[in-house]
Amino acid sequence: MGKETSPCWNPKIEMMPKKDLESLQLKLLRSLVSRVYDSSSYYRQRMEASNLTPDDIHGLKDIIKLPFMTKKDLRDNYPDKFFLAPKRDIVRYHASSGTTGKATIVGYTRNDIDAWTESLARSLTSIGLGADDVIQVSNTYGLFTGGLGFHYAAERIGAAVIPASTGNTQRQIELIKDLGVTALAATPSYLMYLGEIAEKMGISIKNDTVLRTGLLGAEPWSEGMRDRIQNWLGVKGINCFGASELAGPLWSECSYQKGIHIWGDFAYFEVLDTKTHEPLGLGEKGELVITMLQKEAFPLIRYRIGDITSMDDEKCECGRTHPRMARITGRVDDMLIVRGINIFPSQVEYSLLTNPEVGNEFQIIVERKSALDSMMVKVELKPEAFTDSIAELNKVRERIEHKLRSTLNVSACVELVQPGTLPRFEGKAKRVVDNRKL
Numbered sequence: 001m002g003k004e005t006s007p008c009w010n011p012k013i014e015m016m017p018k019k020d021l022e023s024l025q026l027k028l029l030r031s032l033v034s035r036v037y038d039s040s041s042y043y044r045q046r047m048e049a050s051n052l053t054p055d056d057i058h059g060l061k062d063i064i065k066l067p068f069m070t071k072k073d074l075r076d077n078y079p080d081k082f083f084l085a086p087k088r089d090i091v092r093y094h095a096s097s098g099t100t101g102k103a104t105i106v107g108y109t110r111n112d113i114d115a116w117t118e119s120l121a122r123s124l125t126s127i128g129l130g131a132d133d134v135i136q137v138s139n140t141y142g143l144f145t146g147g148l149g150f151h152y153a154a155e156r157i158g159a160a161v162i163p164a165s166t167g168n169t170q171r172q173i174e175l176i177k178d179l180g181v182t183a184l185a186a187t188p189s190y191l192m193y194l195g196e197i198a199e200k201m202g203i204s205i206k207n208d209t210v211l212r213t214g215l216l217g218a219e220p221w222s223e224g225m226r227d228r229i230q231n232w233l234g235v236k237g238i239n240c241f242g243a244s245e246l247a248g249p250l251w252s253e254c255s256y257q258k259g260i261h262i263w264g265d266f267a268y269f270e271v272l273d274t275k276t277h278e279p280l281g282l283g284e285k286g287e288l289v290i291t292m293l294q295k296e297a298f299p300l301i302r303y304r305i306g307d308i309t310s311m312d313d314e315k316c317e318c319g320r321t322h323p324r325m326a327r328i329t330g331r332v333d334d335m336l337i338v339r340g341i342n343i344f345p346s347q348v349e350y351s352l353l354t355n356p357e358v359g360n361e362f363q364i365i366v367e368r369k370s371a372l373d374s375m376m377v378k379v380e381l382k383p384e385a386f387t388d389s390i391a392e393l394n395k396v397r398e399r400i401e402h403k404l405r406s407t408l409n410v411s412a413c414v415e416l417v418q419p420g421t422l423p424r425f426e427g428k429a430k431r432v433v434d435n436r437k438l
Helices: 018-039 041-049 060-065 071-076 110-127 146-156 169-178 188-200 223-233 345-352 390-408
Strands: 092-095 105-108 134-137 160-162 183-186 213-216 236-243 248-252 267-272 286-292 303-309 336-338 341-343 358-369 372-381 413-417 432-434
Touching (some): 018 041, 018 060, 060 267, 110 146, 110 213, 110 248, 134 146, 134 169, 146 183, 146 248, 169 188, 183 188, 188 358, 213 223, 223 236, 336 358, 336 372, 341 345, 345 358, 345 390, 372 390, 390 413
Parallel strands (some): 134 183, 183 213, 213 236, 372 413
Antiparallel strands (some): 267 286, 286 303, 336 341
8 A cells, every 4th residue: 555656667758858858749749639630520620610730839838729629529520521531441430428518429549549558558667567467357348448458468468368248246345355356447436336246145355365456537526535435445546547539548647646647648638717718827726628639530639528627737746747637526517506606526425524423425406496596415324323213313413414404505304324325336436416407
């Protein structure tokens, strides 16, 4: 569980001086803009509408001159109108779930797959993983990018891979125990669920297995949840980041856990004010905008991914010089507005986990009654905290409501429920039920 400096997978790149990295990024950006300008009629029209040509990109800061791309742009050009590589060069397709609209289809050339694998191989190495590890991949395999992303990267660093995918939870726990799994790739909520089921099977993840690293992402989660995973399961929770439009999981924290290392030769990150879309300074929280610098089949320039975060470009204690992204605190599109107050599920989770009686699961339900919004939070209690005493439960409920009100600046009713009664999810946890949209 220590913070020993891990060996670099590619030291020449990962510890490149900042000025050299910025020069490389500018070279890659100019090449990318020229390529899409010459090959994409859609992007060329958008640049011309802004009176822009590739020659207008003189420095990295000129990136703000370029138009944004959004998920709507990707869906409007379904399935492959954004592709620049010829079909004969496409070696794989992935797709988003399409739960909020038409699915996004992403194509990959052989070089795209190699860059994706290289990026995540650097990340896994920075955590200290390598040929002596057994990595169980409990992300979905298939059109979703999580499973294959971790699989290929784990194989590249020489680790043994168990392609468990999702489901069959008892079997997954047996594999963790019997095969000496040292690292698990999953959503944080599924790792917590594994811990619950393991205890019902009479197995302690902390004491009966050698699982010590969790490669966790695909949903917002808090430092409180990380502490709980560490203390309860004995697993070091590593925050990972990626998205199906980009190439699935690409980046993670290093062993120091002080921000996600974004490899600057693969991507350029901006953080913008959510209202004005003006650039924010280092450490300021806003909307994340991503430019993928080397993608061949499916280039993305200034893609508004919708995540809320901040950036830091100071050299990490591990010695790596690339920018670091802070924990995602929410999304622009899963932000709730209740009585004029902006609320993210991650804020609710943070507040709940400060209460020792609270279990691992919660659900937010928003209603509209007589034109007024109301919010209820269903909260599972830990088994030892659940009691037949109405007076004691009321004290707990009132304390949780007070904490939520002070954190969110809006009142919420709390309903305490018995352990194991709220839905569990093997993929992304669905924390919000917004009945105002019905």
